[in-house]
Structure formats: structure tokens, C-alpha cells
Amino acid sequence: MLIDWNGLNYIAIIIGGFLYMIYGAVYYSILLSSKKGNQDSGPIKYVVSVIIAFISSFFMATIIQASGSEGIVEGLTIGFMVGVIISLVYLKNTLFGLVNKKSFIIAIGDHLIIFTLLGGLHGIMV
Numbered sequence: 001m002l003i004d005w006n007g008l009n010y011i012a013i014i015i016g017g018f019l020y021m022i023y024g025a026v027y028y029s030i031l032l033s034s035k036k037g038n039q040d041s042g043p044i045k046y047v048v049s050v051i052i053a054f055i056s057s058f059f060m061a062t063i064i065q066a067s068g069s070e071g072i073v074e075g076l077t078i079g080f081m082v083g084v085i086i087s088l089v090y091l092k093n094t095l096f097g098l099v100n101k102k103s104f105i106i107a108i109g110d111h112l113i114i115f116t117l118l119g120g121l122h123g124i125m126v
Helices: 010-031 044-067 072-095 101-124
Strands: none
Touching (some): 010 044, 010 101, 044 072, 044 101, 072 101
16 A cells, blocks of 8 residues: 555646635535624635645545545545544544534534545546
8 A cells, every 4th residue: 555656646636626625615605604703804714725625635635546446436435434534533522512513513514525525536537
């Protein structure tokens, strides 16, 4: 299970970063459209979100390649498993009162869907 850094599909990584940004913009604009108040309006959160989108796509590309997955079904499965693992972290934080239940539901929905999509994308473009 070695990673061939030269074998990574960098076009897929870039597409995945943009997919993550578009998905996040739609998902959060729908779910949080009525939320107003003490949110930071500075640009730094958007810059960090863009960086995270590309890092997430890069990590999914390496996981898909290292696992030897090929095809959309295997990619979707691995992406879903990554989303579940991230959701478990949110569950633990929710149980200890660090995240409220509404935020927990929003976050796990986000991560389950986007990592499943990224896995499928990278599974197709291996």
C-alpha cells in the first residue's frame, strides 16, 4: 500500500477542490440562510475553506490510490467510510457537549455527502 505521488491525478484533485467549494456553498447557504448574528464576516473563513477543500480532495485522492480502488462504487464506498469516521469525531464531541445537536446533524450531513462524492470522483478518475 504505497502511494505513487507521480500517479496522483492532479486534475481530479483540482476538480475535487472546486466540487467541495460548490457543494459547501450550496449546502451551507440552504441550511444556514436564516442564521444571522454573531458570525465573523471577515474573508479569512473563506480563504481557509478554500484551502481545506483542496487539502480534502488531495487526501481523498491519496486514500483512493493507496487502497487500490478503481471505479465509482469503490470510490464512493471509501469516501463514505471517511465521512463516517469524521462523523464519529463529531459524535464524540457532541456527547461531551462541545457541539450542539443541530450543528452535529449539519456537520455529519456535510461530511458524509462531500466525502462520498469526492471518493466517487477520485474512484472514477484514478
